[in-house]
Amino acid sequence: MDWCGCDTICRPDGCPNALGSIFCARNNCLNGSDCGNRLRTVSGLHLARGNIGYSVFTSEDIESGSIVAEYAGVLTTHDYRKDKKRTSSYTIGLAARSSRKENLWIEAKFKGNITRFMNHSCHC
Numbered sequence: 001m002d003w004c005g006c007d008t009i010c011r012p013d014g015c016p017n018a019l020g021s022i023f024c025a026r027n028n029c030l031n032g033s034d035c036g037n038r039l040r041t042v043s044g045l046h047l048a049r050g051n052i053g054y055s056v057f058t059s060e061d062i063e064s065g066s067i068v069a070e071y072a073g074v075l076t077t078h079d080y081r082k083d084k085k086r087t088s089s090y091t092i093g094l095a096a097r098s099s100r101k102e103n104l105w106i107e108a109k110f111k112g113n114i115t116r117f118m119n120h121s122c123h124c
Helices: none
Strands: 045-049 054-058 074-076 091-097 103-107
Touching: none
Parallel strands: none
Antiparallel strands: 045 054, 074 103, 091 103
């Protein structure tokens, strides 16, 4: 992977990584935590088992519009809209398409991170 080469703090509208739909990280950007094209996760996320299953909660306030964490799982082109038997509540479709113009999906049922346990319920 090539370095972005930005002389100042990376901006999503000017950084070569951002323009190529790549987030900056330690292995491709020298701007560190000040980089404007780097994913950030909210500290203080905790996983707990509730009445309905696992849930994520935080002990800190989260500002509206903040990126809490990236959704991780297996990236696939399997079309889950046409295969309801294999679709799980951990599957999300992406707006991006593959180089072959196929729909892209992230399936996090078996592989993923803490984000697969996030939900909108206040009663977990």
